[in-house]
Amino acid sequence: MIKHDKQKCREFFGWDENERVCLLMGGGEGLLPMAEIIAALQRAALKNLRVVAVTGHNEALAAQLQAKYGATAEIYGFREDVPQLMAGADMIITKAGGLTSAEVLASGLDLLIYKPLPGQEEGNAAFLQQYCGEDSTGLVDIGGVTYRIVDIGMRMLQPHELYRAQGFPEWYIIDQDFRGVKYAKDKQVARCGNAVPPPFAEALVRANLPELCQSKEIAA
Known part of the structure; x- marks a missing residue:
């Protein structure tokens, strides 16, 4: 950093x-x-x-x-x-x-x-x-595992690094829209904060609509 x-x-x-x-x-x-x-x-x-x-x-x-x-x-x-x-x-x-x-x-x-x-x-x-x-120690317990919060200087990261940190897969397209129109770097960064990565969306659907997920897996 x-x-x-x-x-x-x-x-x-x-x-x-x-x-x-x-x-x-x-x-x-x-x-x-x-x-x-x-x-x-x-x-x-x-x-x-x-x-x-x-x-x-x-x-x-x-x-x-x-x-x-x-x-x-x-x-x-x-x-x-x-x-x-x-x-x-x-x-x-x-x-x-x-x-x-x-x-x-x-x-x-x-x-x-x-x-x-x-x-x-x-x-x-x-x-x-x-x-x-x-008064905090900077330590947090998640699922019985203790983690320490550290600085990573988020604004120092490049757009693709921000998206990876957010949970987006490497193959996810972040530099253009569906028409192929390119996004400038600041636009890529601006869209990252409000974006929902695929793993999050999948987890929400599996938690709330398990019957649909099960049907899809059987069909596959």
Whole structure:
């Protein structure tokens, strides 16, 4: 994993060493009520707080925030240097997505999760609180086997590595659609976080519709 120097990153972005830098991130589509959060932070009038909002591919949100808060906060669209942003920042307000959570763990940022949605996000938030909090050991027991949570720098991985980590088979096509139209690297990465790998889909079907699976196996 590539470790970025915090001081050098802060100097690159023009952040003073006495400032407390708070990132706002909502994934590739900027799925976070950033205007409300920025307004709340500014009403709090926290001393030496710098707010940096990263809206991803949500250009409309970036334009909205720039028009209203551009003079008092930093507003970015899609960035390739998110690891450096995280390395230089002090805290982050974000959603409890799997990839984002892994990236935050790798960066060592203080994490504030915004209203996790029922299902995966609530599960991620509970897991982070139990196993990655200040008092946790970083150990988790699954099926009687003890595992240690480690940093792997998810944003350092190439698209095919991300898909393999997600459970996709090596033969799975990730760089083009069904018409053969090519996807750029950032599009491949954006689609990975919300994708359901075939093993997961198969496990769900076998658990909920075993009679159909049995019929298929007999027919085969």
